[in-house]
Amino acid sequence: MLQSSKAMFKLEDVSKCFRGGIQALHSTCLELHQGQFTVLLGPSGAGKSTLLRCLNFLSSPTSGRIEVNGLGTLNGNRRLLRAHRHRTAMIFQQHQLIGRHTALQNVIIGRIGNYSIWRSMRPLPDSDHILALECLERVGLLDKATERVDNLSGGQQQRVGIARGLAQQPTVMLADEPVASLDPATSEKVLSLMHRICSEDNLTAVVSLHQVGLAKMFADRIIGLAGGRIVFDGLPHQMTDNVFGRIYQNRKQTSEKMAARPARKTRSVTKSNNGGKNEKSIFDTDVSHAFVNVNHSSASR
Numbered sequence: 001m002l003q004s005s006k007a008m009f010k011l012e013d014v015s016k017c018f019r020g021g022i023q024a025l026h027s028t029c030l031e032l033h034q035g036q037f038t039v040l041l042g043p044s045g046a047g048k049s050t051l052l053r054c055l056n057f058l059s060s061p062t063s064g065r066i067e068v069n070g071l072g073t074l075n076g077n078r079r080l081l082r083a084h085r086h087r088t089a090m091i092f093q094q095h096q097l098i099g100r101h102t103a104l105q106n107v108i109i110g111r112i113g114n115y116s117i118w119r120s121m122r123p124l125p126d127s128d129h130i131l132a133l134e135c136l137e138r139v140g141l142l143d144k145a146t147e148r149v150d151n152l153s154g155g156q157q158q159r160v161g162i163a164r165g166l167a168q169q170p171t172v173m174l175a176d177e178p179v180a181s182l183d184p185a186t187s188e189k190v191l192s193l194m195h196r197i198c199s200e201d202n203l204t205a206v207v208s209l210h211q212v213g214l215a216k217m218f219a220d221r222i223i224g225l226a227g228g229r230i231v232f233d234g235l236p237h238q239m240t241d242n243v244f245g246r247i248y249q250n251r252k253q254t255s256e257k258m259a260a261r262p263a264r265k266t267r268s269v270t271k272s273n274n275g276g277k278n279e280k281s282i283f284d285t286d287v288s289h290a291f292v293n294v295n296h297s298s299a300s301r
Helices: 048-055 078-086 103-114 126-138 154-167 184-201 212-218 241-260 287-300
Strands: 007-018 022-033 037-041 063-068 088-091 172-176 204-209 221-226 229-234 264-271 277-285
Touching (some): 022 048, 037 048, 048 172, 048 204, 103 126, 103 154, 172 184, 184 204
Parallel strands (some): 037 204, 037 221, 088 172, 172 204
Antiparallel strands (some): 007 022, 221 229, 264 277
16 A cells, blocks of 8 residues: 555445446545545446545445545535535546536636525635636636637536636545547646646545556556456566556456357347338348457557
């Protein structure tokens, strides 16, 4: 386990089981330290997002406890959760912005947590507008402040999301696959920006990724997950081929099992002009082969 000045999060035997008995996260013990840029690395379904969402109780653990520095153990107490989420910025994969609003209006939303519901319905103070503009300047989008976000590129929208998180003046930044929908060059720029800001503000950052190259480039610490379990916890230079195999082994085994299954035949049906159904054609579709190809392409990206 990697150590630094103090633990911002302490997880003791935290697990998450969804309906139907789906065990998304097995019993996990973990400490996350102040000022670290930690990357949760693994394929889809490894438990990265579940672990991340447990950290701010967007998904409450089935068992175990999460202790937050300065607040104590997280539970269903609304006042405690409000205080925790107020100082925890969340960056989403799909940005979660209001398209018809300007970049400035979206960033100001990050200030609403400072006020009661009734007060937030009125115009916020000028000081909040100034802070929002400063946050946009930090992400290089001050010139886009009055532009609708649905007119911005994907990378620019994600930077607006980062600015909105900064407007909270957080101590923790959580990011769930923040660059999954971006091209490689833009992904590197966005993560570089996040890393610089977290370093400048001494923020505790926990970022889920599936790109090994980006993880090794920006992480202070990498936590590898597979099948809902932590299979690696160390420094980027310790990511050997053996470690990579442990993290992505489940995905490879799933692809091999699918490839071994017999091909399914799919029947295509179209409606005739008289409203009845007529068979247009019958053709063979190797669903297993397609599945493997999709997984191979995803792993190569």
